[in-house]
Amino acid sequence: MGEEFQASKPIYMQIVDKIISEIAQGKQLPGDKLPSVREMAVQMGVNPNTIQRTYTELERMQIVESRRGQGTFVSENKALMEELGRNMQEEIMENFIRKMEEIGVTRDQLVVLLQSYLGEGK
Amino acid sequence: MVLELNNISKKYGKNQALKHVHLSFETGKIYGLLGPNGSGKSTMLKLITGLVFPDEGTVTLNGEQVTRKTIEKVAYLTELDMFYDAFSVGETVEYVASQFADFNREKASLLLTELRLEASQKVRSLSKGNRGRLKLVTTLARDAEVILLDEPFSGLDPMVRDSIVKSLLKYIDFEHQVLIIATHEINEIEPLLDEAIAIYHGTMIGRESVESLREEEGQSVLQWFKQLAIKQEEGAQ
Numbered sequence: 001m002g003e004e005f006q007a008s009k010p011i012y013m014q015i016v017d018k019i020i021s022e023i024a025q026g027k028q029l030p031g032d033k034l035p036s037v038r039e040m041a042v043q044m045g046v047n048p049n050t051i052q053r054t055y056t057e058l059e060r061m062q063i064v065e066s067r068r069g070q071g072t073f074v075s076e077n078k079a080l081m082e083e084l085g086r087n088m089q090e091e092i093m094e095n096f097i098r099k100m101e102e103i104g105v106t107r108d109q110l111v112v113l114l115q116s117y118l119g120e121g122k
Numbered sequence: 123m124v125l126e127l128n129n130i131s132k133k134y135g136k137n138q139a140l141k142h143v144h145l146s147f148e149t150g151k152i153y154g155l156l157g158p159n160g161s162g163k164s165t166m167l168k169l170i171t172g173l174v175f176p177d178e179g180t181v182t183l184n185g186e187q188v189t190r191k192t193i194e195k196v197a198y199l200t201e202l203d204m205f206y207d208a209f210s211v212g213e214t215v216e217y218v219a220s221q222f223a224d225f226n227r228e229k230a231s232l233l234l235t236e237l238r239l240e241a242s243q244k245v246r247s248l249s250k251g252n253r254g255r256l257k258l259v260t261t262l263a264r265d266a267e268v269i270l271l272d273e274p275f276s277g278l279d280p281m282v283r284d285s286i287v288k289s290l291l292k293y294i295d296f297e298h299q300v301l302i303i304a305t306h307e308i309n310e311i312e313p314l315l316d317e318a319i320a321i322y323h324g325t326m327i328g329r330e331s332v333e334s335l336r337e338e339e340g341q342s343v344l345q346w347f348k349q350l351a352i353k354q355e356e357g358a359q
Contacts, residue, residue: 053333
């Protein structure tokens, strides 16, 4: 099918994550129009009702807004979009730190390791 | 449109194909009839088309009992390949169009283009994937209230599957049609479904909304199905 989905998380939420990540990466810009529900369903190879839920959820999160008769648009609220970016950064860092701690690396060691890793990269 | 199976049982000889099945379907949804080969899925589809009749119970479409004439209102993609080899793709479409009043030639030609089939190609020379695509064209081009697909992906490669899924999503008229897909390929079909119906040894062992399975139970359809099947086996012992 069009996309691969994880087993445990609702599909509509996985598509929410995907769209948020596209916005954070700048692939979708503030004010951009998202594809219609049907177009998005075809693109992703999923049920249109799933996409409807995705859009409703994004709207609830105020990431998109639907304009009557025109479609769904990425929010132009700059502060919100910046917050979105920060949230994603935090989520990635939390994951990274948790995984390092799981293999026994302390937070102090982690800072040193990261510095030396990035130093080598120069 | 309301389609109902009321307490259906069906035997083929000594073999009990379906046992006391109660089901109803409504317009605008995509249903998956899921189960291993031989579980009774195809029998259920044939009952809906009026190609087979139940020993017990009734099948009704919009309140009327299903008869041989019901096939006029139901588009049915069989597991079998029923095309004439000597026909071209275009002649095949014309032939199907001549058989069904609800056949939409415009839709058929859009679908042929979308699925990259040439009207002049002989059916004999089509690859397996293209035969599968042609079957889909002749089924989806009908403006029927009910669309039944029996193992639409069986034996087709991922590219063909993808093109079939996309055409389904593009050309189903959700305002007026219901789509029922019978398949044993549960993982592949899951993202398409509103509702999953689990069939096991002729019995309906479960029915759930796909998103609520994930949201409330944290389960994929396949995990849910396996759990139900195990319970059923334990109960039988």
